[in-house]
Amino acid sequence: MLLELRAVAVAYGKVSAVRDISLEVPDGRIVTIIGSNGAGKTTTLRAISGLTRVREGEIHFAGERIDNLAPDRIVARGIAHVPEGRRIFPDLTVEENLRTGAFLRREREAVQRDLEAVYDRFPLLLERRTQLAKTMSGGEQQMLAIGRALMTRPKLLLMDEPSMGLAPKIVEEIARIIGEINAQGVPVILVEQNAELALELADYAYVLETGSLALEGPADELHDNEHVRAAYLGI
């Protein structure tokens, strides 16, 4: 198993955010976590990438325990996190944003190749490479955030609400890109409020409700599950 959470609990002060979360991500797959606002999806991702302290439980990645390592140490092990709201660096240029993703990498030529690969994937970013990131539209910023994460050479990609606030056409484009990245061998944890999209892309799904796991199963099975249909798919 590439990533494994064992009975993880996170609290903000005395307020419990998530508890008893156990989930697994096999290599090569897309796993999604769906749930409504405030269910703890973002908190779970933040715990994995070290932005939020894990209070109980363990997180194992590629055979090693990583819970409560500093975020930069976790990136170094190969987990990239595209955060909610994209969080690009507004006053850096597009290319500078992408290069920060390669901060820990010393092999110049490989970094250059990856930069070109990102530009191939997102030709728009190449056009805008000297522009300040804050001048771009939401969809372009999402592509930049994904490109920046790819520059870390991830072994696992965490994506938090990549469809948030984007027009349907752009959402389709982002979905296609996530599928493509995964097809090239990068496993993904996708957190989404857009359950339809998430279940379509993912192999396996977890449903979070008020901080704990309510349901899990292969994505196509959950798609037909009555509770999921009623609560998240609006059918």
Add this chain to the structure above:
Amino acid sequence: MIELLAQTGLNALYAASYTALVAVGLVLIFGVMGVINFAHGELFMLGAYAIVAVYADWNLPYLVAVAVGMTFVGIVGLGMERAFFRPLRDNPLGGLVASIGFLMILQALVSMGFGVRMEHVPPVTQDVIVITEKVRLPVFRLAVILAAVVLLASLWAFLKKTRFGWALRASAQDPEAAALQGISINQTARIAMFIGAALAGVAGALTAPLISVNPHMGHSVIVTAFIVIIVGGIGSLEGAVIVAVAYAFVHTFVTTFFDGVIADIVGLLLLLAVLIVKPTGLFGSADRA
């Protein structure tokens, strides 16, 4: 009259140079660490005392003393980061209070070591460039101005062209997102604190032969630096440099044609006016204010 204006302009340029060094360091520390370093004026003071010790008392060459002062104050900055800014990272107000306490400790230590009297630093050079009969530029002042320009240009190149420079700017814009790129918060904080403190130290070391060195000399410098960074927009390095120059010109001209107290009042009125018209400062953006 033109000669008086020219002479005052040269004086202003000199004042701008060390003000900019102090203010830029303060902005850098705030940008990367999110904390206001109230002890920044005392770091300036320490730089000046490094000159008193190494140059005036031990008779070592002036440039050696400047290098020692800059490095020593930079290391003091690293110590501050480790001792209280890092443990208080989630508590910016705590960091500010700790730096006020540290300011008093530094003043007390220097008073114990050197006494509270003003120290006289012998002049490094008495040469003067005579432009006209009434417009004169002491060579040492010219050297201070040039040193400030070189240091600020190097800082700019470091921030724009190097890997750690990018990391610092990224950290200043979004520390969490920077951490997600593998940029260690501890590391960027150390770099910012070393550079910021060293710039204050070198400013003190450069001006020591021209001003009265005493344990409380940091006070007026820090007030000026605060006005500059608030008017410039907290978090904007470019703003700090531009406003440092503009402020030094206004202050020096008002001092020359009226007096120093009126110049201080004018400076504070400008600060008020900017805060009323544009609360984020002239070059600041809303998310940092």
